Amino acid sequence: MIHEILPHKLSNEFRVQDPKPTDFLIRYNGSKTLLKKNDEGYVIPQVGELLAVEGKTLADFEGHYLFSIDDTAFFLDDSLAGKTDSAASAAPEGFEFMGNRTFRGMNPVERMGGATAAHIAHWESLNKFCGKCGNVTIRGDHERSIICPKCGNIVYPRISPVVIVAVRNGDKLLMAHNIDNPNPRLFLISGFVEIGESLEQAVHREVMEEAGLRVKNIRYFGSQPWPFSDSLIAGFTAELDGDDTIHMQKEELSEALWVKREDIPEYETDVSISCCLIENFRRGFTINP
Known part of the structure; x- marks a missing residue:
């Protein structure tokens, strides 16, 4: 999953330190992050190369430390403070402001570090x-x-709590597609936890709201940070309780159906807990492998 970056180590304790030219720099304009284009897609710019392309040196640096992965630090750029929207969105040649889901296509360190830094940047921008x-x-x-x-x-x-659940019905899994998800693949029922409810109560409510189904035997599977929605996701498995007729919530989902184990394609498990839950079912496991 996104936070599993061994043998690399995240050090996210608060501290103040100066940047090195090889450290990563996050420039966030309120909705997107400035990334460097290369032949394979996009990478996070280093402090030194972004300063150089703008004719600046480390003495001109405006930013603050966020965290480190191994010996490489991530800094948040403060140079956009007070600028107009058009000026804040202007990108140097060879760079482009991209949505934060772009981090999902990067290597594990930049994926985890970039998404987490963007999470912090978004929080700061709102306050x-x-x-x-x-x-x-x-x-x-x-x-x-x-x-x-x-x-x-x-x-x-x-950090907003979210639940996601793999609902089993014998050899079938409840799979769905959220209308706001640009990925066309089927995933699982999920949703934010409401004020005053437990994680397990949120599982019951979300499955009933989105699919019109009751569940039982809810079991904890695992959790992961999900910076793309400022969330911590708690994953569960559950079993169908009663009638298996799906009553889909069309305001949230474009699809919701029971899929047989043998009809589920393989899902990559290096990013999301949703894929891990699906693979857990597809491979016939009953607990976290």
Whole structure:
């Protein structure tokens, strides 16, 4: 899955440090990240090469440290602060602002690091002003936080809980396609946890809302960070309880159907827990392999 990057190691404790030319630089314009084009697609630019293409040196660097993977740090560029939307979206030659799902096609370190950095960048972009009094905020100097110097309000990174569930009906798996997912493949029922409900209650509710089905024997499978929606996803397996007639929620899904084990194609498990759950069923396992 996306967070499994061994033998590499993520060090995400808060600290302040200066950049090296070979460190990665995330430039986020509020919705997209600046990436460098190459023959194979896109890569995250290094601090030194982005500064050089703009005629700058490390002495001109505007940004702050986010975290490191092994000995390479990820920094968030602060040079767009105060610029107009058009200026913030201007990309140097050879670079392009791309949606954050582009990270999914990168190597494990850039995929995990880029997506996580974009998660932090998105959180910071949403909290430039205090939600309590409207004053301009500042970054915390001893922990990852955003602070209002006027009223003292403190905001921490937003991580929203999500559940995803592989519902089994004998040798069939409940598979679905969300209307907002650009990937045409079938995946699983999932959704955000509502205020006041447990993860297991969210599983019951989401399956009923999206497919009109009841489930039983809910079992925890595993979890993963999912920076693309500022989420932490908890994966479960469950069994059909009663009638197997699907009543699809057309506002959310374009497809929902029972698929026999032998008809499920192989799914790559290096990115998402959804694919891991599907492969777990396809291979005939009953627990996390």
